[in-house]
Amino acid sequence: MKNQNLKVQTVKVNSKFWGRYRDLMSEESIPFQWNMINDRDKVEVTNDPFAAGGATDKSHAIANLKIAAGQQQGDFFGMDFQDTDVYKWLESAAYVLSYAPDEKLKEETDSVVDLIADAQEDDGYLSTMFQIEMPERKFKRLQQSHELYSMGHYIEAGVAYYEVTGNVKALNIAKKMADCINNHFGTENGKILGIPGHPEIELALARLYEVTQEKRYLDLAKYFIKQRGKDTSFFDKQNKADGIDRDFFPVLGTIGNRYYFADKPVTEQTDVHGHAVRVLYFCTGLAHVARLTGDEELKKAANRLWTDVIKKQMYVTGNVGQTGHGEAFTYDYDLPNDTVYGETCASVAMVFFAKQMLNTRLDGQFGDVIEKELFNGALSGIALDGKHYFYVNPLEADPKASKGNQGKNHIATRRSSWFACACCPSNITRLISSVDKYLYETSENTILSDQFIANSTQFNDEIKINLDSDYPWSGNLKYTIENSKKVGFRFGIRIPNWSANSFEIRVNGEEQQLSVQDQIVYVEIKDSSTMITVQFNMKAQLIRTNVSVKDNLGKVAVQRGPIVYCAEETDNEKNLWQYKLSQYPSFKDIYRGDLLDGVVTLETDDVQKIENTTSDTLYTLDEEAKTEKTHLRLIPYYSWANRSEGQMTVWLHQ
């Protein structure tokens, strides 16, 4: 008997590592963010050095909705997408409710759904800034209005909330919004033949289609995907008609279509460029729509853009977006570590993009990137206390540089509690609270174990899989597969790129020589009970970068399992750039339960510190550097900046 349509039913995350983070969501982050959007807590913003995201003294996001709903008097405050802080909180809260039921939280989320319904106009429109301040300008300045972006975020939240709680009102708001957009946009006569400045609606509509199966939503998503870059004068025309001097963000009027990834149709795009979050949200929608419609041109485009990011524009931590100028990608192989932007939202978007790619085609490279973000680049966006956030994630930081060199003052060296543009906090919480969605991927009669987060998962046909592991600190996995109906299926295990050359798999205790196909090994399952153990290579490894990357030449990073490490000043001496690893350093890996809520540190004596030969001159002639043997401790990158403020570096001289 074969099941051709395997599906995940329920997932229970047992991982100690992720359990702590998910408890943090329910106990700290979600209540904290609720207070923030309700203006019940003082905002503490790191603004010295200036933290990207900007300083603010309040959120006003709930207040804006109340004003739009007629429940409160007052003016709109904030970004034109301020509403999304509420929506992304709601989405996070929905996921939390799926694993940590909580009456009080449920009351809050239900009340937010009611509030949103009240704020929504009869025709489905919802964007409080326009409703409160400038109703006559609705859909008239899409380049900067974030209206479709905002509604897209609600649609995601509404779908998630409906899926977890069955709240139909939440779903209906989303449908009403989508219908409103469908009534205004498209190729038909009388509709706006336009696109949003900030993609998001595409992926949201695809998600809404999946839960409603209403084809018009998929068609509309596809329209937005295909229309982008077709009419390169659209934004200019709208801006001119609306009044050239009425920009919401002055520089965004003249920055050009490339920044919006709207310089040509996606079928002609060969590289990611422009604002990182915009292009990656777009790519997520692109991959999703390509899969749902089976459009081969769109699939090819998604593959091209994926390949460009991961082969030419991604930091080793998974961070993306090399510059703060426009929060943007720069160009292939340009990966400066100390001026990087690496927005938390962009890393979250990479997870979404990767997930859609994986859903289209089982290949280990996608899970590799999801893992990279979950344990490194995205996770660094949130403090261990759950209540402080990075907007920018550098691979090299120095408080002196952030303060003293304006080209680096977007790099905060401690996390803020909130931002004027507060997109990152609720993006990282919605990712962490939904991490259960990334464990397995099913495709016909295949179950792929993609993320090795200890869990007990129920599939259809009474298949139950238990994964026991202390991952990411241990590389030992133990799968117990219960299959009482003896269904025949393929069980795939992703072989991470960092263990590709060294891993061991045993099925019921017997070592297997399995071929690796697209970074996945498959085991045929037919018995009622199967035990599979896996051992990955957990030795610390040195990473080197393609020589086309200027800034990493002569340097190495250190990775152990999925975790990329960094050196922090608090564990070592400054300046961190003076450390030089030997050619074959050996590292001691030590689990420290008392440190940073439990981490494996890497320690080595195979390192020297480069010192001055002549103490106070700036330059020396024909004098060799002096070196002294020393000791170096590395900690996981995601955990940096949780103690005292100081220098940090991922890349070390060798």
Place this chain on the structure above:
Amino acid sequence: MKNQNLKVQTVKVNSKFWGRYRDLMSEESIPFQWNMINDRDKVEVTNDPFAAGGATDKSHAIANLKIAAGQQQGDFFGMDFQDTDVYKWLESAAYVLSYAPDEKLKEETDSVVDLIADAQEDDGYLSTMFQIEMPERKFKRLQQSHELYSMGHYIEAGVAYYEVTGNVKALNIAKKMADCINNHFGTENGKILGIPGHPEIELALARLYEVTQEKRYLDLAKYFIKQRGKDTSFFDKQNKADGIDRDFFPVLGTIGNRYYFADKPVTEQTDVHGHAVRVLYFCTGLAHVARLTGDEELKKAANRLWTDVIKKQMYVTGNVGQTGHGEAFTYDYDLPNDTVYGETCASVAMVFFAKQMLNTRLDGQFGDVIEKELFNGALSGIALDGKHYFYVNPLEADPKASKGNQGKNHIATRRSSWFACACCPSNITRLISSVDKYLYETSENTILSDQFIANSTQFNDEIKINLDSDYPWSGNLKYTIENSKKVGFRFGIRIPNWSANSFEIRVNGEEQQLSVQDQIVYVEIKDSSTMITVQFNMKAQLIRTNVSVKDNLGKVAVQRGPIVYCAEETDNEKNLWQYKLSQYPSFKDIYRGDLLDGVVTLETDDVQKIENTTSDTLYTLDEEAKTEKTHLRLIPYYSWANRSEGQMTVWLHQ
């Protein structure tokens, strides 16, 4: 017999190297700039990548003066200091006339002096923007008005022109300006107790004092030096009174006193900071006034600031100003090579500062910096054709980076013919055309040979010194000292820091063991004829940087004699960062008359190119880099970007 007051009378530069540049001034640069300021030539600006200095289609500088003089109708155009483009051209032309008499040029310069006199108001005031557009705002917004800066530049030009040609009218304009400023500024009741946003007037008044011996000019200079940073609310008060929204340069209203080096009195300043040219012009005036007044506190301040620049904030090429944000210094030991500003004007200002320091105290460190600028950092500001200029001088450039990464798009990879802010072209020409002023420094009975530029120089007491040399390509100097009156004096020779450990001096053929005092050796002269030969160490040497400088660790630069070298893509393969010098590379130095108007290149086979082990991945795990033996050619830094556009780097991996 001793002469206690040795003075230079006339200098003739015989150097082949500088002769070429000085001919270039008279034959190309000065006529070219004359056409530019008269709007007779098309401006060709490099603005892709965006070149610092900005794009423009005209100068209008002469036209502004004509309008102010009532000789022409029209509106003012340009920066509020547009007049200085004329003044600095006039100053350059004056120096050119001193060595290359030219009737046509003399007519032009005389006519410019007449024009300026006509434009000057009866009370001495001259700043065409204010005269034409906003006479009611004179001296009301000194933070940004550049009025004293502009008049300061005229004073320098007027003094120079008077000294060369004896044109009294030119001097009188300067005196009238200084008197106007003296009538408006100072501590007396009814005067403005204020300072200019951009220093320059201080050094100009000191210069005017030296030629006129009018003490009020020195007192006024001292007032500006001492007043700076005393009243930190001065600019804000003026801006408020003038209207807060009437900034000439919007960002300059809120940038803060630190940027203006006006955050505290100079006697309390310990480091250079803020806009590089501002602080260095101020330091020049400071050192000059300190010497003229004998004020010990000011002397100490000048020393402190000098030491900070050269020991903590100067690039190996002599360039200064680490960031384009505010064209500013950043902080000690911050010396990024690929985001540097290194404005040509700032290097010229370093020469002025060093000269004033040297004039106060004979010490080789000052001449070292003058030399560094003359042969490297400042000289790189002008193309070999004399008609194209760099505003920004990077130590590492890549056209792809300048185009693709906005944090680097201030770094042009080819020189422009002109700029919207055209301060640099005439600054480098006034330096080159006055290079004769830097050869000797006299102090009582001492003559110091500071810059080794071949020359014949007449001193008082019928002392004549001839220096024969092919410097900078050769390190052999031959001095012939004719001293028919057998005057007893000390003849000093600076021992450059790059030859401190290895040099040979012969007096009348006999090798001398002379002690070095502050990087100077002294020979007692009393005979009627003395021949001194010097041999400096002209081996290529490797430069390393203090380990506190993050960006140069693991890298070396190469210097031969006074010349710092760089690698250019056109001579080598890209990417230049893939080259790695061996520990003890040996270089062939080859003079090539056909290359770059004659340069010594350095060539080595002791170099490897680092290549990828795996071709198309971005990161590799536990794979060592592959290296291939190769060849590397280096050229003098000043001569880069005179052939095809491409990568350039001063620092090389080792």
